[in-house]
Amino acid sequence: MINSPGADALLPGIGLLYARTGEPAMTKIGRGLDEAAVHHGGPDALVLASFVLVLTGLLVKAAAVPFHFWLPDAHAVAPTPVCMLLSGVMVELGSYGVWRVYSTVFSGPGGIPAADLERCLVTLGALTAVTGAVMCWYQRHIKRLPACSTVAHTGLFLLALGVFTPEGDDGTALYVLGHAGVKAALFACTGILLDRYGSVDEHDLHGRARELRGVGVMSAIGALGLAGLPPFGTALGKSVSEEAVGGPLTVVYVAVSAVTAGAVLRVTARVFPGLGPRPGDAAGETGGSGERPETGERLRRVPDTMRWVPAVLLAGAFAVGVVPGLGDLVARSVNEAGSGGAHASVHWTAHGVLLGVASTLLAAALAVLAVTRPDKTAAPGWGTPLRRLQSGHVGDYVAWLLVGATALGALALPGVLGG
Numbered sequence: 001m002i003n004s005p006g007a008d009a010l011l012p013g014i015g016l017l018y019a020r021t022g023e024p025a026m027t028k029i030g031r032g033l034d035e036a037a038v039h040h041g042g043p044d045a046l047v048l049a050s051f052v053l054v055l056t057g058l059l060v061k062a063a064a065v066p067f068h069f070w071l072p073d074a075h076a077v078a079p080t081p082v083c084m085l086l087s088g089v090m091v092e093l094g095s096y097g098v099w100r101v102y103s104t105v106f107s108g109p110g111g112i113p114a115a116d117l118e119r120c121l122v123t124l125g126a127l128t129a130v131t132g133a134v135m136c137w138y139q140r141h142i143k144r145l146p147a148c149s150t151v152a153h154t155g156l157f158l159l160a161l162g163v164f165t166p167e168g169d170d171g172t173a174l175y176v177l178g179h180a181g182v183k184a185a186l187f188a189c190t191g192i193l194l195d196r197y198g199s200v201d202e203h204d205l206h207g208r209a210r211e212l213r214g215v216g217v218m219s220a221i222g223a224l225g226l227a228g229l230p231p232f233g234t235a236l237g238k239s240v241s242e243e244a245v246g247g248p249l250t251v252v253y254v255a256v257s258a259v260t261a262g263a264v265l266r267v268t269a270r271v272f273p274g275l276g277p278r279p280g281d282a283a284g285e286t287g288g289s290g291e292r293p294e295t296g297e298r299l300r301r302v303p304d305t306m307r308w309v310p311a312v313l314l315a316g317a318f319a320v321g322v323v324p325g326l327g328d329l330v331a332r333s334v335n336e337a338g339s340g341g342a343h344a345s346v347h348w349t350a351h352g353v354l355l356g357v358a359s360t361l362l363a364a365a366l367a368v369l370a371v372t373r374p375d376k377t378a379a380p381g382w383g384t385p386l387r388r389l390q391s392g393h394v395g396d397y398v399a400w401l402l403v404g405a406t407a408l409g410a411l412a413l414p415g416v417l418g419g
Contacts, residue, residue, distance in 0.1 A: 009405065010057025016050035017105070026104040030111070037110030048412060051112050054101060055120070056405045062094025064158060065128040066400040066407075068151045072135070073392060075147035080191025083143065087150040088184035092176045095157045099169065112412055114164050120411045121162030122249075129155025129252055133259040134386065140202040142193070142267055146186050149226065149260040153179055156256060159249055160241035170331040170346050171240030174320060177330065178233025181317030182225040185310035186264060189219045192310075193271065196302050202267050207274020212302065216272030218310045223268060223367075225317050227261030227360040228253075230353050233320025236327060238359075239352025250355065257359040262366030269371045276371035 018024060021032025037043060056067070063071040071091070075083050098121070106112045132152025139145035157176060160168040192215050194200050197208055209216065225232040228239075238257065242250045269275040320326060327346035389396070 008057075009053045009060065009401070013050045013053030013055075013057060016046055016053065020046055020050070026101065030105045030108055033105070033110030034108040035110070037108075043110055043112060047106075047111065048409060051106055051412060052405055052409045054105075055098060055408055056401070058094050058097040058101065059124070059404070059408075060094070060401070061091065061097065062154050062158070063091050063128075063151050064094075064124050064154055065131045065151070066404045068128065068132070068154075069390060069397045069400065071151060072144045072147045072390065075143050076141060080187055080194065083147070083187045083191075084184040087147060087187060088180040091150055091154060092157070092180060095154060095161065095172070095176070098158070099161050099172075116412045118162050118164060120408055121158045123411060124408075125155045125158030125162055126249070126252060127155070128152070128158060129256045131155075131386070133256045135390075136260045136263045138387075139263070142190050142200045142202055142205075142271075143187075145202075145263055145267065146183060146190065149263070150183060152256050152260050153183075156238075156241065156253055159252065160244055163244050165244050166331070166335050167240055168244035169334050170327075171237050171242075171244055173237070173330050173334045174233055174327055174346065175237025175241055178225065178235070178237050178317045178320045181313045181320070182222050182232070182234055185218060185313035185317070186222045186226070188306070188310040188313065189215050189222065192302055192306055195306070202270060203278070205271045206278050207270070209272045210274060212272065214307055215302070215310070216268060218307075218314060219268040219272070220265065221314055222310070223261045223264035223363065224360060225314065226257065226264060227363040228257045228356040229360040230348065230356045231318070231321040233317050235352070235356040236321040236346070236348065239349060239356060240346055242352060242355055243349065254355055254359045254362070258362035258366060261360070261363035262370070265363060265367035266370040269367060277374060 017029050017033075020036055021029050023029050023032050033043070033047060060067040060070070071086070074086060078086065102112075102117055106117075107114065129152050132148050132150070132155060136145055136148035136152055139148055153175075157172050160172045160175070162168075190200060192212065193205060193209060196212070197205060199205055225234050228235040230236075230239075238253060242253050245253070331346045389400075
């Protein structure tokens, strides 16, 4: 985790914790902070600074807003297997790190009150989910599009973790497992398109992949999994998470899942069967640093081994939701590791199934609208500032790193002042 985006913030934070406690192990650091709190009357500025630095490093890895800018840029140029690992495994480790480090190091009387971290995670989670969904919908670069979807789903993971309940932890763990399979499968399908046609431009590929019917079917199935259609593992995790957060935040889950899945369904409908009129070549829709997707022919035939990869990954994502006892096994493992042994029963509910079906139907409706009305996927004027923020300039991203770290400190400060 050190050799990754965010290490520049993570290492100083670890250094501060070592300076305070003299311990390198997380459990011992947590105990050391609790003992130090006796002498300092509670957490102080050093604890707050270490918390902000460590959390910043982990949230950069998780690609949470405003630390997310590196992810679409990395996916745009990375080989397909690297994209599969980034969105399917590595980004989720950032969310896991936030949960594990807080529960082990900062959850005691010498750390940061749970209410302050809840305020941080819910605020950043909602902002990340909405921002990622908007970026995903207006993408035509089909490697950046699922990358932006990963940003959106990171926001959903943080929302559920932020409520600090066993149900939220369990739902996130299942959601992450299902999402890993679905997202890796979608990147595998994108890699097949790139290797066959030498392009990842939605407009350029319009109708060119009619021969790849099986890949198109897997792309559509992946989109349905992304929407949370039962009985995918994403649907089970989404259902448990929605029960945990409750209230208006449930709307965020439904809307974000529908928008991101609708964008993938739109691309699938345009690229494989060639549905709808050919979109115009509007300038600036590639997003990010403005590079044009490469074009040209590559493979004359897609090997069968390449087709098996997304099929196996989708089967795994499906299994998370249907294998008896798997959900409870995951829940027990998660809560024994970080929730004091508390365990919540993981099961399908009528409410969760209905919300999963609703988000899927909404995703299909959005895809139909986009295919029949291509102008609905052209970035609007109000989206220009958001597109310009994805500049590709390191200086801009460093500035947003500082802004995000400052915001985290402001959100956590009341707990330190109260101590």
